[in-house]
Amino acid sequence: xxxxxxxxxxxxxxxxxxxxxxxxxxxxxxxxxxxxxxxxxxxxxxxxxxxxxxxxxxxxxxxxxxxxxxxxxxxxxxxxxxxxxxxxxxxxxxxxxxxxxxxxxxxxxxxxxxxxxxxxxxxxxxxxxxxxxxxxxxxxxxxxxxxxxxxxxxxxxxxxxxxxxxxxxxxxxxxxxxxxxxxxxxxxxxxxxxxxxxxxxxxxxxxxxxxxxxxxxxxxxxxxxxxxxxxxxxxxxxxxxxxxxxxxxxxxxxxxxxxxxxxxxxxxxxxxxxxxxxxxxxxxxxxxxxxxxxxxxxxxxxxxxxxxxxxxxxxxxxxxxxxxxxxxxxxxxxxxxxxxxxxxxxxxxxxxxxxxxxxxxxxxxxxxxxxxxxxxxxxxxxxxxxxxxxxx
Numbered sequence: 001x002x003x004x005x006x007x008x009x010x011x012x013x014x015x016x017x018x019x020x021x022x023x024x025x026x027x028x029x030x031x032x033x034x035x036x037x038x039x040x041x042x043x044x045x046x047x048x049x050x051x052x053x054x055x056x057x058x059x060x061x062x063x064x065x066x067x068x069x070x071x072x073x074x075x076x077x078x079x080x081x082x083x084x085x086x087x088x089x090x091x092x093x094x095x096x097x098x099x100x101x102x103x104x105x106x107x108x109x110x111x112x113x114x115x116x117x118x119x120x121x122x123x124x125x126x127x128x129x130x131x132x133x134x135x136x137x138x139x140x141x142x143x144x145x146x147x148x149x150x151x152x153x154x155x156x157x158x159x160x161x162x163x164x165x166x167x168x169x170x171x172x173x174x175x176x177x178x179x180x181x182x183x184x185x186x187x188x189x190x191x192x193x194x195x196x197x198x199x200x201x202x203x204x205x206x207x208x209x210x211x212x213x214x215x216x217x218x219x220x221x222x223x224x225x226x227x228x229x230x231x232x233x234x235x236x237x238x239x240x241x242x243x244x245x246x247x248x249x250x251x252x253x254x255x256x257x258x259x260x261x262x263x264x265x266x267x268x269x270x271x272x273x274x275x276x277x278x279x280x281x282x283x284x285x286x287x288x289x290x291x292x293x294x295x296x297x298x299x300x301x302x303x304x305x306x307x308x309x310x311x312x313x314x315x316x317x318x319x320x321x322x323x324x325x326x327x328x329x330x331x332x333x334x335x336x337x338x339x340x341x342x343x344x345x346x347x348x349x350x351x352x353x354x355x356x357x358x359x360x361x362x363x364x365x366x367x368x369x370x371x372x373x374x375x376x377x378x379x380x381x382x383x384x385x386x387x388x389x390x391x392x
Contacts (some may be wrong), residue, residue, distance in 0.1 A: 005084035006386055017376075021157035021285075023150075024278040025380045027387055035151050042146045043104055046139070047075075050111050059355050104143065108135035152278050154285075161289040164368075176306045182354075183298060183347040191302055191343060192309075194318035200338035202318045208338055215349035219291060220284045222353045227280050231271065231377065246378030252386070260385040269384050279373055286369045289350045295348035302340035310336065 017025045018038075026034060106309060112122045112135055122132075149155060200208075243266065244257045260266060271279070315323045315333050323333035355366045 010387050021153035022376050023153045024275045039146050039150045046142045064220045107139050115277050152281050157285045161285045165289045187343045197318040201335040212345035215345045219352040223284045226356045239282050243378050243382050246375045252382050266381045274332050291348035291352040294351045295344040298347045299340045299344040306336040
């Protein structure tokens, strides 16, 4: 392959990694060369939106919503324009990095000053409790969130996971037919426990959210344990036929892999910590979204079951007092909604963990996720081999 063509293939493969949510697989992946350019559109939206919303909307009267809609359109246009521009940049130079970061660092000072000039008063995020520090916390939090999301390609990972979830929904008969019976067998008897209804009647929604978050954390830990085993297995089999199959429908598809692997295989390059975390996020995102689909179905089942079986008199007898009512659904006890949410979260965790360990569940639900990880590692091996030849 000609040197120019090889360089083109390398660049296209790097963009392929970005689109799949695994940008850390790019060799020489640094903040200035790869992360900051992709952060610019999001940072620009935060900065422009923070400044533009300070326009005197109150003075616009009845036209304020039209003005606000115009502001939203303008902000989205800025993001699109900057996104198109930075895609043409191979990197941000050191001389440009400092002004960009300095301009963003001035936002906590520029916004309150502009607000003072427009409204004659400053209303920091978080109110008077945190004062001016609220602006610093807001912009610092936005920067850190954008940094983490961009570094690990969370947006692309989430889009792909949701896309696969829609595929699962189209095949919902197979998914729910295999997942729900076992989950209902494990969880249904808990639904008719009076003590659980008492606890859910008193438990706040924020505490319940923490419990569901704990279930998600257990799922991520289980995925991390499995990922280590899968990486080791894939790195032991980087034969030419496997690499050729993995490179199909990628920028490396037309590459003669036999020339890259003259000995029949390529040598595995160990992953660094950031790359392992990226693959873990890839695996965990798919697992969590898939589990959320199953959890939603479980919630509906328990909600309908509660409406059919648990009468208001029964709920009051179990709870020991008049059940608290939902604001949105006054006829439905809050305990029913919280019970359904708790058991759906537990069932989702159980499904996600068993799909990694049980042989039948693994073949149906976990194997496609692992195939994505294996393909990424195989493409990375070919990409590194081509890149090494280009840089010789």
